[in-house]
Amino acid sequence: MTKRVSSAGRWLPREMAVLLVALATLPLWIEPVGLYQYLGVEIAIWMIYGLGFNLLLGYSGLPSFGHGAFFGIGAYAFGLFQLWAFESLWLGILCAVFAAFVAGAVVACFLSHRRGIYFALMTIAFGQVFWFIAIKWHAVTGGEDGLLNIPRPALDVGLASAGLESNTALYCFVLAVLAAVLVLLWRLVHSPFGKVLQAIRQNEARARFVGYNVWMFKWTVFSLSAAIAGLAGSLFSMAQQSAYPDVISLHASGIIVMMTLIGGGFVSFWGPVIGVTVYFLARDVLGTLTETWLLWFGLMFVVAVLFKPEGIAGAWQEHVGAASGRSRARRALAGLLSTGRD
Amino acid sequence: MTHVLPHLLNGLSLGLLFALIALGFMLIVGVMELINLAHGSLFALGAYFAMVIVAPDVAWLGAAGEAWLALPLSVRYVLAILVAPLLVAVVGMGLELCMRRTYGRKAEYGLLLTFGAALVIEETIRLVWGPSERYLQVPQAISGAFLFAGLVYSKYKLFAALFAMAAIALVWLLLERTPYGAIIKAGAHDSEMVRALGINLTRLRLLVFGLGAGLAGFAGIVLTPIWGLRPHVGIDAVIPAFLIIVLGGVGSFWGAVIGGILVGLAVGVTGAYAAEWSLLSMYLLLIAVVTVRARGLLGKKSALEA
Numbered sequence: 001m002t003k004r005v006s007s008a009g010r011w012l013p014r015e016m017a018v019l020l021v022a023l024a025t026l027p028l029w030i031e032p033v034g035l036y037q038y039l040g041v042e043i044a045i046w047m048i049y050g051l052g053f054n055l056l057l058g059y060s061g062l063p064s065f066g067h068g069a070f071f072g073i074g075a076y077a078f079g080l081f082q083l084w085a086f087e088s089l090w091l092g093i094l095c096a097v098f099a100a101f102v103a104g105a106v107v108a109c110f111l112s113h114r115r116g117i118y119f120a121l122m123t124i125a126f127g128q129v130f131w132f133i134a135i136k137w138h139a140v141t142g143g144e145d146g147l148l149n150i151p152r153p154a155l156d157v158g159l160a161s162a163g164l165e166s167n168t169a170l171y172c173f174v175l176a177v178l179a180a181v182l183v184l185l186w187r188l189v190h191s192p193f194g195k196v197l198q199a200i201r202q203n204e205a206r207a208r209f210v211g212y213n214v215w216m217f218k219w220t221v222f223s224l225s226a227a228i229a230g231l232a233g234s235l236f237s238m239a240q241q242s243a244y245p246d247v248i249s250l251h252a253s254g255i256i257v258m259m260t261l262i263g264g265g266f267v268s269f270w271g272p273v274i275g276v277t278v279y280f281l282a283r284d285v286l287g288t289l290t291e292t293w294l295l296w297f298g299l300m301f302v303v304a305v306l307f308k309p310e311g312i313a314g315a316w317q318e319h320v321g322a323a324s325g326r327s328r329a330r331r332a333l334a335g336l337l338s339t340g341r342d
Numbered sequence: 343m344t345h346v347l348p349h350l351l352n353g354l355s356l357g358l359l360f361a362l363i364a365l366g367f368m369l370i371v372g373v374m375e376l377i378n379l380a381h382g383s384l385f386a387l388g389a390y391f392a393m394v395i396v397a398p399d400v401a402w403l404g405a406a407g408e409a410w411l412a413l414p415l416s417v418r419y420v421l422a423i424l425v426a427p428l429l430v431a432v433v434g435m436g437l438e439l440c441m442r443r444t445y446g447r448k449a450e451y452g453l454l455l456t457f458g459a460a461l462v463i464e465e466t467i468r469l470v471w472g473p474s475e476r477y478l479q480v481p482q483a484i485s486g487a488f489l490f491a492g493l494v495y496s497k498y499k500l501f502a503a504l505f506a507m508a509a510i511a512l513v514w515l516l517l518e519r520t521p522y523g524a525i526i527k528a529g530a531h532d533s534e535m536v537r538a539l540g541i542n543l544t545r546l547r548l549l550v551f552g553l554g555a556g557l558a559g560f561a562g563i564v565l566t567p568i569w570g571l572r573p574h575v576g577i578d579a580v581i582p583a584f585l586i587i588v589l590g591g592v593g594s595f596w597g598a599v600i601g602g603i604l605v606g607l608a609v610g611v612t613g614a615y616a617a618e619w620s621l622l623s624m625y626l627l628l629i630a631v632v633t634v635r636a637r638g639l640l641g642k643k644s645a646l647e648a
Contacts, residue, residue, distance in 0.1 A: 063450045065453075110633060114636075116448070120377070120450065121588050122588075124584065126625075126629075129625045132619075133622070250577060250581070251577070254457050254461070292468070292469050295469060298458050298462040298465060299462055305451055305454045306443045306444070
């Protein structure tokens, strides 16, 4: 227990260091194990998305089934900025984050006094509104085809500049963003703000009676989560060099819920990280074996909801918890996952 | 203003169909306080079952299939419309059995589980019947077109609207004029009291879920000749269904019917003037209504809000 406190207070907890080292060396080993560089880019982008999403689902207990909208808005905003204004990495990302934040803030105004199922239903409705706009507003979004030929602007840091055309270079950039997001979110969820979010998840009425402005907290966390989704979206449009409406669909919005839940977002900070990895590995490994891998992934999700809603991280915690007191090494490993949540 | 009338009629018939889609959803959400996101997949499943019953794969069944196909289409169609919803009801009951593990936990788990079930059913459909567009044959008598007041109407759409009205009337009769309806409504109102009165609530839930799923399948059969049949057609059904329920008020029968008709009118009328954006109108309608009336048009306070 004492370890939890100390780890939570750190800027770079051990598990984050392990994760970042694993990810940083990924370009070296991903091809030898039979996968490909671009997969790393996808996984890192979705980790950012999932971590931001878990602020809502796991920490605040607000199930959003329309989060793809903000991911999509980020992707479109980045693409439109590159195509209509001028090529700029930082301004494009800024524009994407801002657009997703504004959209999230507006939607949150309608959502923040809702709870549970009603909240979920309203997020579906808003997600669909954005999906329709993306499909129908041809002049701006390019309709069902989306925006094509979005450039990957060069990374400009003052005097130096580096191209991001290769997937490896892009991966390094995305990883740097992921690291920043990890540190920021880790600090955020262990701040007083994060504690209030968890209080809202546990009992919204009590949190209100204690004197917290619950509406304001929900509004803030929703907008923030939308902005992070927008950030991930902007990276995604760079990775794909296009932005298309699929990512906004209910299906895609549901997938991020599934990833977060299977990984164990309800009980651990690391849930979305695990879930995203499992999803993409399942897609690529099961996908080579069978065309219906999504069926198996769906079954896995159903089984997880029925028997282990705490997800992989929860199962791991229990496994390690059962053996605790016997093995110090195992307990150290438990720290890997259990530090995510108090 | 004569131009508006056909669009209003069109919207009205569409609205009845939307209400039909929402009926099963309304029953399940009303009694079980469960948002059944698999509703759309059950809807698609009903249509696929009906397609198989109307035109089974002869190579598979051999002589029996030949004999069956020799029967007139209308006979096969009537049988399909009777049997397919029952099969879907059985699937729905299976889902309810799984669902039992989530009772007593947060309502979100039910939502997540049905989302997973929707994905599984949709992928199974894709696996069994392939991803491409399929067709459900309808008898000659109810296909084609007819002229009315100088305008061409699709005969099938009229029949579909009649089917929808019949289903709405039957569900109304069940809910309002039979003891079963009284139990269902009581179960939605105060499940503990119902249990205390010695009514088997577990079985009631199973049956209501089966009925809701069967209605979803029936709606699928009725809608398919209009919408076409694809594995992901369910998403086109579940979204309006939940939207109508939220719009009309959770657990309210007339809320679902009125909500359905309103959505149909909104889609129909905007469809006439801005066809591209017609489906957007229903979301805007929902957001407008719910912003003013948080519980929908006819909604009462529900346990779901806690």
